[in-house]
Amino acid sequence: MNPHLNRPRLSPRSALDCRALSRGAVGDLVDARSKEGRFLKQAEAELLAQIGGEPSFTQRTLVRRAARLMLAAEKLDRRFAGEIFTMDDFTSAGGVSEALRAILHDLGLQPQVRA
Numbered sequence: 773m774n775p776h777l778n779r780p781r782l783s784p785r786s787a788l789d790c791r792a793l794s795r796g797a798v799g800d801l802v803d804a805r806s807k808e809g810r811f812l813k814q815a816e817a818e819l820l821a822q823i824g825g826e827p828s829f830t831q832r833t834l835v836r837r838a839a840r841l842m843l844a845a846e847k848l849d850r851r852f853a854g855e856i857f858t859m860d861d862f863t864s865a866g867g868v869s870e871a872l873r874a875i876l877h878d879l880g881l882q883p884q885v886r887a
């Protein structure tokens with residue numbers, strides 16, 4: 773019998789140790805100092821403020837995704853404003869909007885009515 777088979781397994785690194793997760797919506801793909809990075813950080817902060825308290829890992833994951841979808845929607849809006857768009861852009865915009873709506877609903881965030 774192989775003595776290595778009964779050896780206890782090492783626990784995996786905590787998900788919180790991952791640099792991409794610890795940087796929030798900015799992750800490893802965007803420079804936090806760029807215009808996009810600042811947008812992501814602000815969107816994430818505002819969504820987390822609306823949730824309140826100490827968000828769970830799942831809530832933080834959904835907020836990161838929502839912030840990135842918000843950035844994608846902004847980029848598509850810019851394309852539409854410049855009149856350089858295709859039917860694929862319309863399809864993408866619909867998908868991004870629906871995904872964002874679903875995530876915000878899952879987070880329990882509702883549009884705020886202003887009096």
